[in-house]
Amino acid sequence: MRLSARALSGVTGAAWRAGVALRGQDVARWFPGHMAKGLKKMQSSLTRVDCVIEKIVQQLEEGEGLRNVIFTNCMTDENVRQVIPAVSQLIGSSHRYHRGENVDYCVMVAGIPNVGKSSLINSLRRQHLRKATALCPAGKATRVGGEPGITRAVTSRIQVSERPLVFLLDTPGVLAPRIESVETGLKLALCGALLDHLVGEETLADYLLHTLNEHRLLGYVQHYGLGGTCQDTGHLLKSVAVRLGKTRKVKALTGTGDVNVVQPNYAAAARDFLQAFRSGQLGPVMLDRDLLRGHPPAETEA
Template sequence: MKLFPRVLCDAARAAWREGFALGGRDVARWFPGHMAKGEVRRETLGLKPHLLVLNKMDLADLKEQQKIIHHLEGEGLKNVIFTNCVKDENVKQIIPTVMELIGSSYRYHRGENLEYCIMVIGVPNVGKSSLINSLRRQHLRKGKATRVGGEPGVTRAVMSRIQVCEQPLMFLLDTPGVLAPQIQSVETGLKLALCGSVLDHLVGEETLADYLLYTLNRHQLLGYVQHYSLGGACDDIASVLKWVAVRLRKTQRVKVLTGTGDVTVIQPDYSAAARDFLRAFRSGVLGRVMLDRDVL
């Protein structure tokens, strides 16, 4: 039995949204309290040589990589490496680059038997622990030394030193995810949430799915149409999630009060559909996306 008609929008006829309704959301409530434990003073970092590692490069649209680098250089970030820690791609560049930065920052050696301790700092759920494990695989041929996870908040305290290289002798410190004390805007918060830096339920899975749909359509990234066998691109999240739920057999029984009493009806599970939509995006199934394209 068909539960409801197939209602989809045609890209040629759809009235695409010109903006996303932010609705006065309080972005400060989205970010977990454990981040405060990992707060690092910006002025302290400014005194140390530092390297910006942009991980998960396999998920990003890097067609305009030079523009990205130029934009970062304009913000004072001149040492940048793109990596994919799952496949250990470009990871071998990190330690030689770090050593070059250290060598250019200090004019003398403190002793013959040197060891280095590097702190890994970054936004939640960007692969800091995966980076440490990848470095160990590359340089020590050893397995995991730190726990990883697909949600923010897996690392909740600064861990003890973890060796990642023998020559030179180098240790890394894994730290909890940190963010700026104030998020610039609700839309910035939504972008961070789409990347998994916030627990989904704090923002709302359907809200995130709606912002994702808006973003994909805005940039004409329509991989979701083929992935879910939609009849065409659509700007209405309810219609998309309804179709996804039925296709994945994600339904739920709901009691509805009628004039003759309670009646159990089968309805699409919008939350389950939203979760699948977000998972597809974060795993790269919907294609490579750069959320900050407008910044360049």
């Protein structure tokens, strides 16, 4: 993404904020009931599972000791056809114990919320079954969405392949009962793994703006047609609201009575800013650059 000369001139003399106020300590203790229930159900289902697929979205470094990693894109079905052969090879070379007499394979899909587990199942069905029925249009067997919590329970077995005969278990997204820090919680929320209202959309927008500026990822300047970079989140959200026509009417008390005043809708502007980031309209962004540089996230306050 290319910035205009006017935007770059604003970068040259910018004095970036030293930090951001980390609010939302409750995020670090968030473990909703459906997640705890789903985790217990997943544990009890392991006796009828041959293999577990962990769906993740992260940059993998060489030398981490990871094996059997397949990079897929479930939106375009890229490399998805490699999954079933890899699963078959793993199961065929392992002891199946009490499942040794079963001709079918049962695979569990696990991962954090909103990582794309249901999308992987639907992609596998498109690639290996190519079916479309009234109950399952275009081979889609599980609901998907852009927010966490779409899958709230361990589902029944879903067939994804005939030869070999493979069934998958879709599961709800699960996290550790306690997130290690508030900043980690903010990053998870920015990626859509946590519900926005747990932190606050404007708080997330503030953290996102600080992160983008800190790493000189200034795609938002061009995306919103700004005259330069912004250090104040309120100023940015006001500019976004005015540009997109996101306003609201509020009543103001005056000496002559109530008067309707039109104000920028900061919450709506924050939602648009977050959605632009999540949909890639602000360019590629890696939130964990500080970890790669050896700077751990701020600790959670007691």
